Amino acid sequence: MGKKSKAGRLEGRIAIVTGGASGLGRATASLLADEGAKVTIADLDEEGGRGVADMVGGTFRRTNVAYSADVDALVAETSATHGMLHIMINNAGICPQSPLVEIDDPTFRQVMGVNFDGVFFGTRAAARVMRNQGCGTIVNTASAGAFMPTENMSVYAAAKSAVVTLTRVAAIELAPLGIRVNAVCPGPMRTGMAAGLTGAARAAFENLSPLGRAADPIEMAQGILFLISDEASYINGHALQVDGGSIAGKRAPVT
Numbered sequence: 001m002g003k004k005s006k007a008g009r010l011e012g013r014i015a016i017v018t019g020g021a022s023g024l025g026r027a028t029a030s031l032l033a034d035e036g037a038k039v040t041i042a043d044l045d046e047e048g049g050r051g052v053a054d055m056v057g058g059t060f061r062r063t064n065v066a067y068s069a070d071v072d073a074l075v076a077e078t079s080a081t082h083g084m085l086h087i088m089i090n091n092a093g094i095c096p097q098s099p100l101v102e103i104d105d106p107t108f109r110q111v112m113g114v115n116f117d118g119v120f121f122g123t124r125a126a127a128r129v130m131r132n133q134g135c136g137t138i139v140n141t142a143s144a145g146a147f148m149p150t151e152n153m154s155v156y157a158a159a160k161s162a163v164v165t166l167t168r169v170a171a172i173e174l175a176p177l178g179i180r181v182n183a184v185c186p187g188p189m190r191t192g193m194a195a196g197l198t199g200a201a202r203a204a205f206e207n208l209s210p211l212g213r214a215a216d217p218i219e220m221a222q223g224i225l226f227l228i229s230d231e232a233s234y235i236n237g238h239a240l241q242v243d244g245g246s247i248a249g250k251r252a253p254v255t
């Protein structure tokens with residue numbers, strides 16, 4: 001993983017990955033670097049982010065995606081340093097779980113702020129740079145929960161649905177400017193977000209997919225790589241479900 005890049009599909013391209021310190025963001029940063037991209041990792045987690053930046057031969061910038069000024073500065077700095085921005089992956093996310101009636105205002109704002117505002121700010125900032133270049137591609141991390149929500153995730157699932165809709169509108173508006181915008185919708189994935197699950201909760205999580213296991217983040221990152229690659233040149237406004245069949249339907253109970 002990382003530094004030793006072969007002649008890849010993304011040779012010479014400049015990329016930003018938010019939430020790149022951990023989980024899917026980390027796997028994506030690594031895969032993009034393997035394919036030849038220069039990657040800036042943006043995250044709140046400085047230690048983890050710097051570690052990934054070192055691993056992939058990239059750059060770390062501390063960023064809170066819930067603040068537009070932070071995201072604007074991230075994009076401005078990256079594009080000024082490299083002269084271009086080809087790829088924006090708006091991936092940072094949080095998923096606290098609790099019943100709807102118990103969610104207080106600060107928690108509501110925080111979950112929307114990271115999962116939706118952050119994606120909007122990243123899409124807008126990247127589009128402002130990419131429109132001047134006449135090219136670029138953006139991938140937003142949504143969730144299978146946007147289509148098949150589960151209890152105790154009301155704000156998270158709603159934010160992820162909003163990400164899918166934002167992705168579609170952005171795709172329509174930005175296509176004439178040479179910019180493609182897509183979303184990836186992960187099913188259960190073995191990352192920091194699911195690290196605390198044990199016992200029955202862990203088993204239920206692993207069994208959300210008919211494959212009987214949660215995904216390794218690299219399996220999701222491969223979906224992101226496809227969406228940003230030239231092979232996906234006619235794919236725009238799409239929400240790619242990489243979920244092992246989680247939302248295809250349910251297995252019949254054994255009789």
Ligand SMILES: NC(=O)c1ccc[n+]([C@@H]2O[C@H](COP(=O)([O-])OP(=O)(O)OC[C@H]3O[C@@H](n4cnc5c(N)ncnc54)[C@H](O)[C@@H]3O)[C@@H](O)[C@H]2O)c1
Binds near residue numbers: 143
């Ligand atoms: N793990 C799953 O099962 C699963 C399923 C569906 C969707 N997702 C989505 O995948 C994406 C990646 O999550 P993950 O599973 O890799 O979890 P993770 O916790 O391993 O990684 C999330 C990263 O986002 C960073 N982050 C959190 N708040 C931030 C902020 N305000 N600004 C900048 N960075 C911030 C964290 O520090 C962390 O590095 C998220 O959008 C998540 O909603 C995950």
